Amino acid sequence: MSPQKEAGLQSLEQQVERASFFTHTALSRCSIRVNEVESFTYGLVDLLLEKGILNSDEVRSKVETIREESIARGDAAGPGLALRVDGTNADQQPEVKVNCAERMPICHSICCKLDFPLSVEEIESGEVRWDLGRPYHIRHGEDGHCVHRNQESGFCGVYEHRPGICRTYTCARDTRIWKDFEKMELNTEWLEEHLKGRDQPQMLGAVLYQIQAAPQQSVAAKDEGGS
Numbered sequence: 001m002s003p004q005k006e007a008g009l010q011s012l013e014q015q016v017e018r019a020s021f022f023t024h025t026a027l028s029r030c031s032i033r034v035n036e037v038e039s040f041t042y043g044l045v046d047l048l049l050e051k052g053i054l055n056s057d058e059v060r061s062k063v064e065t066i067r068e069e070s071i072a073r074g075d076a077a078g079p080g081l082a083l084r085v086d087g088t089n090a091d092q093q094p095e096v097k098v099n100c101a102e103r104m105p106i107c108h109s110i111c112c113k114l115d116f117p118l119s120v121e122e123i124e125s126g127e128v129r130w131d132l133g134r135p136y137h138i139r140h141g142e143d144g145h146c147v148h149r150n151q152e153s154g155f156c157g158v159y160e161h162r163p164g165i166c167r168t169y170t171c172a173r174d175t176r177i178w179k180d181f182e183k184m185e186l187n188t189e190w191l192e193e194h195l196k197g198r199d200q201p202q203m204l205g206a207v208l209y210q211i212q213a214a215p216q217q218s219v220a221a222k223d224e225g226g227s
Contacts, residue, residue, distance in 0.1 A: 128162070
């Protein structure tokens with residue numbers, strides 16, 4: 001077997017292993033939460049019934065109503081998955097050019113460590129890899145960078161097929177990356193805390209923004225499998 005195929009199989013094995021961990025962890029967390037809610041709910045209802053505050057027939061009727069409403073809304077308990085839905089004008093936003101070649105020796109394409117979910121179209125295209133351990137986020141390698149980043153040049157290896165959010169993102173207005181964009185002064189404090197040295201999938205708080213200006217602070221987002 002060639003070294004390239006062996007490396008590919010090793011990468012696939014790591015992803016399958018992460019997917020198994022994700023599934024087991026998500027199911028375990030859901031089971032624990034369901035058991036806790038179930039115990040609390042049954043205990044509370046029993047107590048209220050014993051005190052005569054509730055009527056058992058009314059409780060059954062209300063439970064059935066809530067169940068039907070939940071089904072109608074499409075609500076379901078289970079492992080959380082993330083998909084990106086771009087705004088209607090996402091494709092119309094102009095690309096922002098940044099002098100990446102000059103900045104690469106300084107930033108080392110640190111933006112490629114930022115996290116984001118893929119869209120349905122991007123997943124089905126098969127051009128971009130998603131993390132099997134955290135559906136459906138962009139896949140990161142062992143070094144924390146996006147797996148599509150060219151390790152030699154630092155540039156995107158699937159540039160023509162890059163996700164839409166990468167097309168509209170610009171570090172020029174991202175104060176998490178640059179303290180001073182013009183002077184090429186990195187925001188080392190934020191980067192050290194959130195991105196530097198990480199060899200695990202990035203937290204959702206360090207997301208890639210698809211807006212005109214990134215906020216000063218990272219957005220806290222709920223992620224069942226984030227680190």
